[in-house]
Amino acid sequence: MTQEEDIKWQDLAPPERILMGPGPSNVDPRVLRALIHQPIGHLDPEFLTVMDEVRSALRRLFRTQNELTFPVSGTGSGGMESCLANLIEPGDKVLVFVIGFFGDRIAQMAKRLGADLVVYEKPWGQAVNSEEVRSQIQKHMPKIIALVHGETSTGVLQPLEGIGALAREYDSLLLVDTVATLGGVPFGADELLVDATFSATQKCLSAPPGLAPVTYGERAIAKLKARRQPPVSWYFDALLLRSYWGEDRAYHHTAPINMVFALREALRLIEEEGLENRWARHRVNSEALSAGLQALGLQFLVTEPEHRLPVLTSIIPPASVDEGKVRKRLLTEFHLEIGAGLGPYKGRLWRFGLMGHSSQKRNVLLALSALATVLRSEGFACSADDALSAAESVYQKSYQVRVEV
Amino acid sequence: MTQEEDIKWQDLAPPERILMGPGPSNVDPRVLRALIHQPIGHLDPEFLTVMDEVRSALRRLFRTQNELTFPVSGTGSGGMESCLANLIEPGDKVLVFVIGFFGDRIAQMAKRLGADLVVYEKPWGQAVNSEEVRSQIQKHMPKIIALVHGETSTGVLQPLEGIGALAREYDSLLLVDTVATLGGVPFGADELLVDATFSATQKCLSAPPGLAPVTYGERAIAKLKARRQPPVSWYFDALLLRSYWGEDRAYHHTAPINMVFALREALRLIEEEGLENRWARHRVNSEALSAGLQALGLQFLVTEPEHRLPVLTSIIPPASVDEGKVRKRLLTEFHLEIGAGLGPYKGRLWRFGLMGHSSQKRNVLLALSALATVLRSEGFACSADDALSAAESVYQKSYQVRVEV
Numbered sequence A, B: 001m002t003q004e005e006d007i008k009w010q011d012l013a014p015p016e017r018i019l020m021g022p023g024p025s026n027v028d029p030r031v032l033r034a035l036i037h038q039p040i041g042h043l044d045p046e047f048l049t050v051m052d053e054v055r056s057a058l059r060r061l062f063r064t065q066n067e068l069t070f071p072v073s074g075t076g077s078g079g080m081e082s083c084l085a086n087l088i089e090p091g092d093k094v095l096v097f098v099i100g101f102f103g104d105r106i107a108q109m110a111k112r113l114g115a116d117l118v119v120y121e122k123p124w125g126q127a128v129n130s131e132e133v134r135s136q137i138q139k140h141m142p143k144i145i146a147l148v149h150g151e152t153s154t155g156v157l158q159p160l161e162g163i164g165a166l167a168r169e170y171d172s173l174l175l176v177d178t179v180a181t182l183g184g185v186p187f188g189a190d191e192l193l194v195d196a197t198f199s200a201t202q203k204c205l206s207a208p209p210g211l212a213p214v215t216y217g218e219r220a221i222a223k224l225k226a227r228r229q230p231p232v233s234w235y236f237d238a239l240l241l242r243s244y245w246g247e248d249r250a251y252h253h254t255a256p257i258n259m260v261f262a263l264r265e266a267l268r269l270i271e272e273e274g275l276e277n278r279w280a281r282h283r284v285n286s287e288a289l290s291a292g293l294q295a296l297g298l299q300f301l302v303t304e305p306e307h308r309l310p311v312l313t314s315i316i317p318p319a320s321v322d323e324g325k326v327r328k329r330l331l332t333e334f335h336l337e338i339g340a341g342l343g344p345y346k347g348r349l350w351r352f353g354l355m356g357h358s359s360q361k362r363n364v365l366l367a368l369s370a371l372a373t374v375l376r377s378e379g380f381a382c383s384a385d386d387a388l389s390a391a392e393s394v395y396q397k398s399y400q401v402r403v404e405v
Helices: A028-037 A045-062 A076-087 A101-112 A130-140 A164-170 A218-223 A238-245 A257-273 A275-295 A323-334 A361-377 A384-397 B027-035 B046-064 B075-089 B100-112 B129-139 B161-167 B216-223 B239-247 B255-272 B273-294 B323-334 B362-376 B384-397
Strands: A018-020 A069-071 A093-098 A114-122 A143-147 A173-177 A196-198 A212-216 A312-316 A334-340 A350-353 B018-020 B069-072 B093-098 B116-121 B145-150 B173-177 B194-200 B213-218 B312-316 B338-340 B349-351
Touching: A018 A350, A018 A361, A028 A257, A028 B027, A045 A069, A045 A212, A045 A257, A069 A076, A069 A238, A076 A101, A076 A173, A076 A196, A076 A212, A076 A218, A076 A238, A093 A101, A093 A130, A101 A114, A101 A143, A101 A173, A114 A130, A130 A164, A143 A164, A164 A173, A212 A218, A218 A238, A257 A275, A257 B255, A275 A312, A275 A361, A275 A384, A323 A334, A323 A350, A323 A361, A323 B273, A361 A384, A361 B349, B018 B349, B018 B362, B027 B255, B046 B069, B046 B213, B046 B255, B069 B075, B069 B239, B075 B100, B075 B173, B075 B194, B075 B213, B075 B216, B075 B239, B075 B362, B093 B100, B093 B129, B100 B116, B100 B145, B100 B173, B116 B129, B129 B161, B145 B161, B161 B173, B173 B273, B213 B216, B216 B239, B255 B273, B273 B312, B273 B384, B323 B338, B323 B349, B323 B362, B338 B362, B362 B384
Parallel strands: A018 A334, A093 A114, A093 A143, A143 A173, A173 A196, B018 B338, B093 B116, B093 B145, B145 B173, B173 B194
Antiparallel strands: A069 A212, A196 A212, A312 A350, A334 A350, B069 B213, B194 B213, B312 B349, B338 B349
């Protein structure tokens, strides 16, 4: 074992970051403490109770009556793949609106799964309106329509009103990516007539990454039951998982027990705060951050304020500064993580997330003052006073909203 | 929010089980404590260091030089599906040895992935020998051969010696399921000429469930690179994941950060103990348990002792007792979890796991004395004295092996 003896292990001591990127977000200490229980068996009666609590709370969070609601044992991208693998049969016409990195990811996955793929693209930073959706549906008559509610690559909030009704009118299923929005931005699966949606634990839910809450409505389940072949993925097969998470308790795979403990506590915290209070907190902190960033003289990628995602604000870095150096200085000098650009915006975007536990007034003020400090030191003229005043005036106008956690 | 206000949440307080089923196993408190750090970003330089440490330690654990070695962001069944989805191209002849529930799972997944599937079955409780493997390979000339090293549904250890050489002789790839064996039973991927293998964190590694360590050798990577189409699974695509876990650090999906922290600590504990010491601990505790169970007058499913899996012992319950009631009494009266039978052995098998942190002398003695107590109370004549003496004589013979953790 000489090879092993040579290894010098250190105690794990990760830095205490303020996570203001596109996720993971910071985690409430209560959620972290929920992680540390000894695991119990995945078929233990006590664990079945926890599963029931999690399913019920996820239904309230998704605002749905859907029976088939549970966390997939994978990250958000696993949730995405699980919904696509269940809903798509080879040859199905699938219409994906690709206006960012994650819309493109849906399209890539759908193609691998044998979809007859139709992609409708728009420039990054925009959203589609229901007229565009209608004309695309009429043109292609897809079996499945996929949209990203909160596109974290661009910071765009895609309006969903009316799209569910359109999907029903043309007998399509509506699949929505709520990875970035669930728990931070108003969403109701039943009210919006969403047939299936997937999310993730590490963004506005503020649990660690590793689970992907999903829900399927009756129309989606009818499609699953009518499949000619089972999904190519056994691991993600929703009808098999339904037997495990549902009444049968049929063993499928070993659930990530401790992550389910953490998710339970995160859901409990959401209910203690109240979902609508939580949405308001995310909205106000985001508005304050945006006001401050604007006061620093920075430029938004998303030009129309009503399309800005309240949990992630994307900024085009000033041409005069080295954007990577600024991010690195924020990380090393302030332990403050912000996100970089993806895809065509690699090296051309800053992404400021305010998700879940990270969405706090003090983080907004830290980010603005740290950014102003670094920008000024890099030769970009701006005023922290202006930024902090602009942010504070937002808070003053919204004094009735609780902006700390 | 009236719906939410009605919910009565309790503090999470899972019972402190002794986990002696087929997994999850108990987790060392140091590993639990590693879970509770605030997450850091999945592209944070500090996390990249943790990833490198985990990759290196996994190579030492698998006993391989394989570059492509990393934990899949899913449970053991996710690891199984990831290896199959990467290695199998539609129409590939795949030979699966099905001698239990998990061999059957491999076959089911392979079929969904479009394999030209050949299944070689034997009665549960047996293993295959290299002559059977050779004759099946010669008969079918498969591109991929899949075997389960430790079949937890039966408690059989499948000998692997010579099979890798056979696979090479006939230009097949050898895929081995080491979910139950890695870290508890002697295994070396390079020495055994295994082309790809998947495991899980919650058995002999004694981390919580949620990650699946995998490794691919050069012959397997050549097959991945030569694929006509990418794998149907984007989430599990090993060549994409290689860019994230390798030098490129290309974003793929958000790794389950806290679970990676826990895995790191579990791997560190394995190296502190020494892999060969750990194998010896598992072997001796298993022998002691088996001796005790035999002294209680119980019957083994696996009749040939050399085929018994040192981390899971399967017992056919006496016909005179209600097997479910015995398991339930062990759980409720002693917080002791043992496993039930799967598939055709549902209601007809007890499975005693001694994996990772659960493999301790005190657990062996607890299980034997609790089982004797319950069996006697259920009218089955047996002696705890006999069982404990039989176990102790094994320990006396192996006094140089450390059997506690």
